Amino acid sequence: MRRDDLDTPALVVDLDVMEDNIRRLQSYCDEHGIRLRPHIKTHKVPAIAHMQIRAGARGIACQKLGEAEVFAATGFDDIQIPYNIVGRPKLERLARLMRQCHLTVAADSLMTVRGLAWAAAQAGQPLDVIIELEGDIERAGVHTPEEAVTLARAIDEAPELRYRGVMIYPSNPESRPRLRAFLDALAAAGLPAEIVSGGGTGAAYHSHEIPELTEIRVGTYVYNDWSTVKHGWCTLEQCAQKVICTVVSRPTPDRAIIDGGSKTFSSDGGLPMGHIIEYPEAAIYRMNEEHGYVDISRCARKPEVGERVTVIPNHACAVSNLHDVIYGLRGDRVEVIWPILARGKVQ
Ligand SMILES: Cc1ncc(COP(=O)(O)O)c(C=O)c1O
Numbered sequence: 001m002r003r004d005d006l007d008t009p010a011l012v013v014d015l016d017v018m019e020d021n022i023r024r025l026q027s028y029c030d031e032h033g034i035r036l037r038p039h040i041k042t043h044k045v046p047a048i049a050h051m052q053i054r055a056g057a058r059g060i061a062c063q064k065l066g067e068a069e070v071f072a073a074t075g076f077d078d079i080q081i082p083y084n085i086v087g088r089p090k091l092e093r094l095a096r097l098m099r100q101c102h103l104t105v106a107a108d109s110l111m112t113v114r115g116l117a118w119a120a121a122q123a124g125q126p127l128d129v130i131i132e133l134e135g136d137i138e139r140a141g142v143h144t145p146e147e148a149v150t151l152a153r154a155i156d157e158a159p160e161l162r163y164r165g166v167m168i169y170p171s172n173p174e175s176r177p178r179l180r181a182f183l184d185a186l187a188a189a190g191l192p193a194e195i196v197s198g199g200g201t202g203a204a205y206h207s208h209e210i211p212e213l214t215e216i217r218v219g220t221y222v223y224n225d226w227s228t229v230k231h232g233w234c235t236l237e238q239c240a241q242k243v244i245c246t247v248v249s250r251p252t253p254d255r256a257i258i259d260g261g262s263k264t265f266s267s268d269g270g271l272p273m274g275h276i277i278e279y280p281e282a283a284i285y286r287m288n289e290e291h292g293y294v295d296i297s298r299c300a301r302k303p304e305v306g307e308r309v310t311v312i313p314n315h316a317c318a319v320s321n322l323h324d325v326i327y328g329l330r331g332d333r334v335e336v337i338w339p340i341l342a343r344g345k346v347q
Contacts, residue, residue, distance in 0.1 A: 001333075001334040002332050002333060002334065003244070003329055003332045003333075003334065004308070004332070005334075006244060006327060006334070008244050008245050008246045008259055008260075008308060009243050009244065009245045009246075009258075009259055009260035009264045010243065010244045010327060011241070011242075011243055011319065011320075011323040011325070011326045011327065012241070012242050012243070012244060012326065012327045012328075012329050013043075013223065013240050013241050013242075013326050013327070013328050013329065014240045014242070014329055015240075015328045015329060015330050015335060015336075016330065016331075017237070017238060017239065017240035018048070018222060018223065018240035019051070020238070021221055021222055021223070021224065021234075021238060021240060022051060022052055022055050022222060023055060025204055025205075025218060025221050026052075026055045026056045026057065028204070028205055028207075029056075029207075029216070030056060032207065032208040034207050034208070034213060034214070034215060034216055035058050035059075035214060035215035035216075036052075036056070036057045036058070036215070036216060036218065037057065037058065037059045037060060037061050037080060037197070037215050037216065037217045037218075038052040038053075038057050038060055038061070038217075038218060038219065038222065039060070039061040039062075039063070039199065039217045039218060039219030040060050040061065040062055040067060040071060040219070040342065041061075041062070041063045041067065041219050041317050042219035042220050042222050042223055042316055042317045042320060043222055043223065043320055043326075043340075044067065044070075044320050044321065044340050044341065044342035044343050044345075045320075045326065045338045045339075045340055045341065045342075046070070046071060046074035046075070046076070046341055046342075047336075047338050048222065048338070049071065049076065050075075052222070053076075058078065058215075059076075059078035059079065059080060060076055060078070060079055060080070061079070061080045061081070061082055061199075061217040061219075062079055062080075062081055062342075063081070063082070063083055064081075064083065064345055064346060064347065065081065065085060065090050065093055065094060065097070065347065066342070066345030066346065066347045067342040067345045068081055068097060068101075068103070069093065069097060069345070070341050070342040070345060071342065072097055072100045072101040073100075074341070076101060077101045077102055078101070078102050079101055079102070079103055079104075080103070080104040080105075080106075080130075080167075080197070080217070081103065081104070081105045081106065082106045082130075082132065082167050082169065082197070082199070082217060083105075083106060083140075084106065084107060084108060084109070084112045084132070084140060085105055085112065085115065085116065085119075086111070086112055086115060087115075090347070091115050091116075091118055091119040091122075092119070092122070094116075094119040094123075094127075095119040095120070095122035095123040096123075098119070098120065098123035098125060098127060099123055099125075102128075103127065103128065104128040104129070104130060104164060104195070105127060105128070105129055105130075106129070106130050106131070106132040106167050107129055107130075107131060107132065107151065107155070108131065108132040108134075108140050108141050108142050108151070109142075109151070110150075110151065110154055113129065113151065113154050113155055113158065113161070116129055116160075116161060117158045117160040117161055118160075120160035120161060121160045126160060126161060126162050127160065127161055127162065128161075128162045128164045129155045129161050129162065129163060129164060130164050130165050130166055130167045130193075130195055130197060131148055131151050131152055131155070131163075131165075131166045131167070132166075132167050132168075133148060133166050133167065133168045133178075133179065133182050134168075135168045135169045135170055135171070135175055135178075136170065136172060136174065136175050136178075137169070137170065139169070141168070141169075142182075145181050145182050145184070145185030145186070146185070148166070148182050148185060148186060149185050149186060149189045149191065152186055152189065152191040153189070153191065156191060163191060164193075164194055164195045165193030165194045165195030165196055165197070165214075166179075166182060166183070166186070166193045166195070166196055166197070167195075167196075167197035167198075167199070167217075168197070168198055168199070169198075169199045169200060169217075170198070170199060170200030170202060170203045171198025171199055171200060171203045171207065171210055171213060171216065172200065172202065172203040172206065173203070173206050173209040173210060175210075176209070176210045176212070179196070179210065179212060180212065183196065183212055194214075195214055195215065196212050196213050196214045196215075197213070197214070197215050197216070197217060198210060198213045198215070198216045198217070199216055199217035199218060200216075200218065201218055201219065201220040201221045201224075201228055201233055202228070202231055202233050203216075204216060204218045204221055219317060220316055220317065221234075222240070223239070223240045223241035223316040224238050224239045224240060224241070224316065225239060225241065225269075225312060225313055225314060225315055225316040225319075226239070226269070226272075226274050226275045226312045226313060226314045227269050227314050227315060229275070229312070236275075236277075236312070239312045241312070241313065241316045241319065241320075241326075242277070242310050242311060242312055242313075243260055243264060243265065243274075243310075243311045243313060243319065244308055244309070244310055244311075245258040245259050245260040245264075245292065245308065245309055245310075245311055246258065246259045246306065246307070246308050246309075247303045247304065247305055247306065247307045247308075247309060248305065249305060250302070250303070250304070250305050253302070254295060254296055254297040255293065255294065255295065255296065256282070256294040256296050256302070256303050257291050257292065257293060257294070258284075258291075258292040258294060258309060258311070259290065259291075259292075260290075260292050260311065261287040261288045261289050261290045261291045261292050262287040262288065262289055263289045263290060263322060264290075264292075264319070264322060264323075265287065265292070265311070265313050265314070265318075265319055265322075266313075266314075266315060266318035266319060266321075266322060267287055268314055268315035268318045269313075269314025269315045270314070271283070271285060272284050272285060273285070273286075273287055273292070273314055274311045274312055274313045274314050275311065275312045276294065276309050276310070276311055277309070277310040277311075277312065278303070278309050278310060279294075279296065279299050279303060279309065281296075281298040281299045281300075282294050282295065282296045282298070282299050282303075283295045283298075284311070292311075320340055320343060321340075321343050321344060322343070323340055323343065324339065324340060324343070325337050325338060325339050325340060326338050326340055
């Protein structure tokens, strides 16, 4: 099968580009003695994670328990969940999963820690725990070094848990003073962090500027997307994930409609909603579920109905969650079709 035989919208990955992305970040990490723990939220495909491990990565990160269940079932033995697991139904699943693979889980509150201790008791084995520190995006995470010490002590004193260290997201160089303050307070309390886990594609190649990091969780680097291009974190040529769409309508001279909308791309990432390779001057400016609105007023040559276009999505991870399969292309040839096994695992 060839690229042109695929019905649209079709999610594809350029295998040469993806393999290069995997190699490049792994070499950087090897050079600087940092452990790379790929975050599988970007592709959700066990076969790709196995490629990352074969390239030298050690362990994976899964954002959700449901993703971790899929990856544990496909042979991954070292899984980190950098997310608070809260509530009885998930804690019961966590206890079951602990019997299948080695897990490290993050916590940022005593409530989460108590739940993790309960799950570990059910599993009958100790659970490794890291503390989530609040990063620059002000999302989850303990806010002050004092809170981190209190939490580390609670984990350390729980017989069911093993205190292992900390995580932060994103680990951009500007966050180093903040990270240092947390690490110093923990060390002064006799609770030094053995694991210091950073993350984020934008921060990845700056990780050596934070020598405290022992590992980084990086997801988007494997595919890249239009957001990483816009941020200057990669080039257009380093984008591996694409969606092939068909122009299905040309209602006015300046508007084209493609057969991919929010059910194909999500509406993440602002305007323009992706980049059309064949028509770089075009702008996807709105999406309904199955319609992508494209402003083609600045295009010298305009796409015709029936023409196929290649879109680099705004947010690769969200796109992976919307498709059943991804077609691996070697040049124009479809070399492999991977089911996106962990798509939709939001619980
Ligand atoms: C906790 C955590 N770690 C790592 C990552 C990976 O970030 P990126 O996809 O930018 O590499 C994410 C992404 O959302 C995250 O939330």
